[in-house]
Amino acid sequence: MDNSTVEAVNRLTARWAARSADAHAAEGTVFTAAGLWPLLALLADGADGPARTELQEALGIPADTAAEAARELLTALDGVRGLRAATGLWARRDLPLEEAWSARLPAGTRATLTGDEDTDRKALDAWAAERTDGLVEKMPVEVGPHVELVLASALALHLTWEQPFSERQVRPALGPWRERRLRGLAVTHAFPQRIRVARGPSGPVTLLRVPGALGADVHLLLGEPGAAPGEVLTTGIAEVTGALSSSTAAELPDGAAGPGLSLSTVDSTSPEPVVRICTVAFDIRAEHDLLRRAELFGLSSAAAGPGHFPGISAVPLAVGSARQSAVARFHAEGFEAAAVTAVGMFRGARVVPTHRARQAAFDVDRPFGFLAVDRESGLVLFAGWITDPDTLTGTLTR
Numbered sequence: 001m002d003n004s005t006v007e008a009v010n011r012l013t014a015r016w017a018a019r020s021a022d023a024h025a026a027e028g029t030v031f032t033a034a035g036l037w038p039l040l041a042l043l044a045d046g047a048d049g050p051a052r053t054e055l056q057e058a059l060g061i062p063a064d065t066a067a068e069a070a071r072e073l074l075t076a077l078d079g080v081r082g083l084r085a086a087t088g089l090w091a092r093r094d095l096p097l098e099e100a101w102s103a104r105l106p107a108g109t110r111a112t113l114t115g116d117e118d119t120d121r122k123a124l125d126a127w128a129a130e131r132t133d134g135l136v137e138k139m140p141v142e143v144g145p146h147v148e149l150v151l152a153s154a155l156a157l158h159l160t161w162e163q164p165f166s167e168r169q170v171r172p173a174l175g176p177w178r179e180r181r182l183r184g185l186a187v188t189h190a191f192p193q194r195i196r197v198a199r200g201p202s203g204p205v206t207l208l209r210v211p212g213a214l215g216a217d218v219h220l221l222l223g224e225p226g227a228a229p230g231e232v233l234t235t236g237i238a239e240v241t242g243a244l245s246s247s248t249a250a251e252l253p254d255g256a257a258g259p260g261l262s263l264s265t266v267d268s269t270s271p272e273p274v275v276r277i278c279t280v281a282f283d284i285r286a287e288h289d290l291l292r293r294a295e296l297f298g299l300s301s302a303a304a305g306p307g308h309f310p311g312i313s314a315v316p317l318a319v320g321s322a323r324q325s326a327v328a329r330f331h332a333e334g335f336e337a338a339a340v341t342a343v344g345m346f347r348g349a350r351v352v353p354t355h356r357a358r359q360a361a362f363d364v365d366r367p368f369g370f371l372a373v374d375r376e377s378g379l380v381l382f383a384g385w386i387t388d389p390d391t392l393t394g395t396l397t398r
Helices: 003-023 033-046 049-059 063-078 099-103 117-131 229-240 300-304
Strands: 029-031 083-092 109-113 147-160 166-170 182-190 195-200 203-211 216-223 255-258 261-268 274-280 282-289 317-330 334-347 355-363 368-374 380-386
Touching: 003 029, 003 033, 003 049, 003 063, 003 229, 003 380, 029 282, 029 317, 029 334, 033 049, 033 063, 033 147, 033 317, 033 334, 033 380, 049 063, 049 300, 063 083, 083 117, 109 117, 109 147, 117 147, 117 334, 147 216, 147 317, 147 380, 166 274, 195 229, 203 229, 203 255, 203 274, 216 229, 229 368, 229 380, 282 380, 300 317, 317 368, 317 380, 334 380
Parallel strands: 083 109, 274 355
Antiparallel strands: 029 380, 083 147, 147 334, 166 182, 182 274, 195 203, 203 216, 216 368, 255 261, 261 355, 282 317, 317 334, 368 380
């Protein structure tokens, strides 16, 4: 992937995390700027005036290179092992599209909106479900005779862990999950590089990299009790993208080394250092109305009135809706995440001891963040905040 595009998308992820995570601190959230950024780029390519300027600022790259960057990004995303990426365009039959803009669109679905709400809804929902392997069942967009054009993207990530977790019951003694019967996940890893501690605006954050067997990893982020979700996530994003330094568990002294992290030197059958991890499974869904933060995404002018997109159509168009539906699941065997992002345009509108070895224990027993990151490029694919992990309703049999 192009480094400048990766950096631009990660900056949007960080800005979104700073705003969205705190706003959803009570219920948790999941989102992907990697799924939204290409759509903003395609809109910028066809915009002019204030809308073009605002979209360009949100993108972090020039509008005249945005379409090519979007096309290259989507092609690269679809090439990441374990990740599917797709785009789609649906337009009214009588809506004239500018040939230059249409020619710069990424390869993907091209279809017609009939204006019949039931017919269009079934077609759009079927596309969303198929492109996300059923994780997102509905296209997050309004449909009906007033909708002239729908531009959408879909991302679906499926990871299996290099080393699976085992399930166990967890009942935290303190904090917001006190005495709840949670579906705990435990595993032991060789630890020198997988667990780190970084310091951000809200204090230290402990990061655990859970390696996927394919091309992406999931990083779990635990801050101090009471730390703002947005600050924990932005600290994590800065660390995983190389903008913020951190210390590995191998470099830290024994004792309480970071949130949830304790280090000790113990009798062991092997000289190799290990980390014993205990976290929780989660399954989270979130819906985002992007126009509620229109200024963050460069959509203020685009949604204020028609006539900002002459490069898309001679018909005066406005962004009437911009939404994202996202889901993420973290469990013993792996991680799945998917999102569909859609923009609707209207007319106008995750033995005997013989040696002394270092040992670390990391317990995630309160709300925490996560990032799914492409290993090669460093692109943050999904980000989220977990406040309500999976609970146990029966007795574990394994």
